[in-house]
Amino acid sequence: MFDQLDALLLARIQFAFTVSFHFIFPAFSIGLASYLAVLEGLWLKTGDDVYRDLFKYWLKIFAVAFAMGVVSGIVMSYQFGTNWSVFSDKAGPVIGPLMAYEVLTAFFLEAGFLGVMLFGMNRVGRGLHFTATLMVALGTFVSAFWILSVNSWMQTPTGYEIGANGQFLPGESWAEIIFNPSFPYRLVHTVIAAYLTTAFVVGGVGAWHLLKDSANRHARKMFSMAMWMAALVAPVQIFAGDMHGLNTLEHQPVKVMAMEGHYESHPDGAPLYLFGIPDDKEQRLDYAVGIPKLSSVILKHDPDAPLAGLDTVPDADQPPVFAVFWAFRIMVGIGFLMLGIGLWSLVARWRKRLYDWRLLHRAAILMGPAGFVAVIAGWITTEAGRQPFTVYGLLRTAESASPLAAPAVAMSLLAFVLVYFAVFGVGTWYILRLMSGAPHAGEKGVKRTEKGPVRTAGITPGPTQNPGKDPDTLPSSQQEARDGV
Numbered sequence: 001m002f003d004q005l006d007a008l009l010l011a012r013i014q015f016a017f018t019v020s021f022h023f024i025f026p027a028f029s030i031g032l033a034s035y036l037a038v039l040e041g042l043w044l045k046t047g048d049d050v051y052r053d054l055f056k057y058w059l060k061i062f063a064v065a066f067a068m069g070v071v072s073g074i075v076m077s078y079q080f081g082t083n084w085s086v087f088s089d090k091a092g093p094v095i096g097p098l099m100a101y102e103v104l105t106a107f108f109l110e111a112g113f114l115g116v117m118l119f120g121m122n123r124v125g126r127g128l129h130f131t132a133t134l135m136v137a138l139g140t141f142v143s144a145f146w147i148l149s150v151n152s153w154m155q156t157p158t159g160y161e162i163g164a165n166g167q168f169l170p171g172e173s174w175a176e177i178i179f180n181p182s183f184p185y186r187l188v189h190t191v192i193a194a195y196l197t198t199a200f201v202v203g204g205v206g207a208w209h210l211l212k213d214s215a216n217r218h219a220r221k222m223f224s225m226a227m228w229m230a231a232l233v234a235p236v237q238i239f240a241g242d243m244h245g246l247n248t249l250e251h252q253p254v255k256v257m258a259m260e261g262h263y264e265s266h267p268d269g270a271p272l273y274l275f276g277i278p279d280d281k282e283q284r285l286d287y288a289v290g291i292p293k294l295s296s297v298i299l300k301h302d303p304d305a306p307l308a309g310l311d312t313v314p315d316a317d318q319p320p321v322f323a324v325f326w327a328f329r330i331m332v333g334i335g336f337l338m339l340g341i342g343l344w345s346l347v348a349r350w351r352k353r354l355y356d357w358r359l360l361h362r363a364a365i366l367m368g369p370a371g372f373v374a375v376i377a378g379w380i381t382t383e384a385g386r387q388p389f390t391v392y393g394l395l396r397t398a399e400s401a402s403p404l405a406a407p408a409v410a411m412s413l414l415a416f417v418l419v420y421f422a423v424f425g426v427g428t429w430y431i432l433r434l435m436s437g438a439p440h441a442g443e444k445g446v447k448r449t450e451k452g453p454v455r456t457a458g459i460t461p462g463p464t465q466n467p468g469k470d471p472d473t474l475p476s477s478q479q480e481a482r483d484g485v
Contacts, residue, residue, distance in 0.1 A: 008401050010409040011083040014416060016383075018076045020376055021420050025069030027375045030144055030191065031198025032062045033137040036117075038225075040133050044126060049441065050221050056121075057218070057439040058202075061431055063118055066110075068427045072420075083409065087390050087400035094160055094168045094177060098150045106143035110136055141191065148190055152183035154391050155382070156251045168391065181251050185244040186382075192237045193378065196338060197371025199229035203341075204368025207361035209438045214356050218439035223364070224354060231342035238335055242298070249299055252392060254313050255385035258324040260295055261285045262309040269293035270307040275329075278321040283310065319387040327380035334374040341367055 036055055043051035077099075080088045088096075116124060116132035124132075159176030160168045170177060206223030209216050249256045257263075261273045263283045272294035276285040293303040300307070310318055341363060348354040386392055390400045 007404050007406040007409050008398055010406060010413055011079075011401050011404070012397070014083065014409065014413040015076075015079055017413070018072065018079065018416060018420070019379070021424060022069065022072040022076050023375060023379055024372050025065050025072060026140070026144070027194045027197050027372065028201065029062060029066045029069050030140040030194035031196075032058060032065065032201075033133075033140045034195065035198055035202065035225075036062060037130075037133045037137040040130050044130060050218055053218055053439055053441060054222055056444060059118065061434050064427055064431050064434070066114070068424055072424065075416075082412070083402050083404065084390075084400055085402040087395065090166060090395055090400070091154070091168050091391055093163075094153065094170055095150045097170075097174075098146055098153070098178065102143055102146035106139045106146065109142065110139035113139070144191055144194070145187060148187050149178050149180070149183050151382075152186045153177055153180045155186075155386055156180045156182040157391055157394060168394075182244075182247055185240070185247045189237070189240045189244045189378075190375075192233060192240055193371070193375050195229065196233055196237060197375060199226045199233070200338065200341075200364070200367050200371045201369070202226040203230065203364045204366075205435045207364035207368075208435075210355055211358060211361050211365075212438065216438060216440075218441075220355050222439070223361075227342065227345035227349075227354065227364075230338055231346050234335065234339040234342045238339065241332070241335065246299065252385070253308065254310070254317065255319065255324065255381075256299070257308070257310050257313070258319045258321045258385055259328040259381065260299075260307075261288070261321065261325045262295070262307060263321075264311055265307065265309040266296070267306045269302075269304045270295040270299075272298065276325070278325050280318070280321055317388065319385050323384045324381055327377040327384065331374050331377040331381060334370050334377070337367065337370065338374075 036058055039051045039055040039058070042048070043055060113132040113135040116129060117136050120129050120132065157168070158180045159171045159173055161171050163169045202222050203226030206219045206221075206226060209219035210223055213219070245256070245259075260270070261276050261278055262270060263278075263285060269292070271290035271292045273285060273288050273290040276288035276290075279286055296305040296307055297303050299305075310321070341360075344360055344363070345354060348357045348360055351357075354360075388397050389395060390397050
């Protein structure tokens with residue numbers, strides 16, 4: 001059976017599967033690390049224990065998500081050597097150092113301060129602990145910086161030379177490689193997406209607990225903060241996405257043709273197709289529903305501006321339009337839904353119903369996982385739209401794969417599917433279980449037992465440097481007195 005399958009297709013499916021799993025966790029941990037830094041900073045500034053409680057509540061969730069992100073990332077990187085050895089050989093001199101910089105800067109920074117952040121709140125000074133939290137948040141951003149630089153170079157390669165053996169070699173300036181034409185736009189768009197993803201998870205959890213108890217101060221605080229993020233940042237993301245799209249039009253016009261479903265060139269202004277069924281074989285968009293000339297207005301700021309279509313591109317150089325066309329619409333549609341929730345929350349604040357408008361809370365719960373769907377859809381748009389190249393315009397995907405037989409790739413893909421759904425399924429279930437518990441005064445953080453660190457709540461901690469003075473070890477009656485309950 002496996003002999004009848006295509007090894008290249010299986011390798012692409014395997015990489016898409018592992019990247020999709022991996023991308024979910026960094027998209028969450030990047031935003032959550034910054035949210036934790038904000039919570040701890042507000043606690044130190046105001047002295048309001050609700051921020052400290054929320055910090056400890058989300059710290060447990062961050063610990064699990066961060067661990068799963070690291071594990072899934074390590075496994076994914078092995079595929080460069082197993083399934084994509086030709087790509088690694090050709091592009092390694094350029095992308096290898098960039099990925100090494102990610103380890104030497106971001107990973108070491110996170111690893112150096114993560115233990116203090118998770119277990120040190122009652123063992124080190126407040127200033128040092130806050131510094132550790134800031135460093136972990138910075139580390140997640142630096143990690144995104146290097147990884148997105150690598151990906152952006154594959155999309156818009158610059159600053160390279162071609163060696164005698166066909167390798168891509170760094171030119172005179174590494175800055176030209178790192179800050180390639182699409183990198184600034186992709187970095188801003190992706191990081192904001194991570195922040196919005198986290199905001200809607202936090203908002204969904206807050207809404208869930210408000211439906212159970214609208215007087216829960218902790219749920220009110222997290223829901224309010226999340227809705228401010230949605231209202232203020234969603235418009236910025238839409239603008240950033242538009243700028244990114246214009247940059248893509250300049251450097252990867254074929255990708256934009258696929259995103260827009262433009263099989264035919266439009267010399268007098270192109271329509272914006274809202275819906276349709278792309279047919280690559282017949283080179284047409286069936287059942288198209290569009291707005292005349294609006295695509296030219298968005299992309300060229302001129303309703304009569306001509307736009308080229310896929311009829312100007314050889315079939316062998318075209319991306320899979322169906323995947324790109326619909327992934328792009330899913331991403332954009334979720335972006336506008338996020339904006340709608342943010343505007344709705346502003347109306348709720350104005351009417352003083354932010355904490356008791358149950359329809360808004362139910363909508364926020366439904367939108368809780370929307371950020372993950374949007375980032376995966378955005379990734380599909382970016383990566384599928386780059387096809388049939390791994391290094392855009394220079395190295396084809398078919399020329400990048402390892403010389404493996406289909407059965408070997410199929411068996412490893414099957415193993416990945418089984419292990420990933422088992423391991424990360426359990427991890428996701430545990431995160432949801434943590435979220436299902438309402439935050440409360442005297443929230444317990446990540447605890448360390450005598451046998452080592454344990455990422456869970458409610459486990460009796462081992463002795464600290466100041467036994468009896470750790471606020472989380474006080475009897476419940478003293479905790480309530482301390483928190484003014």
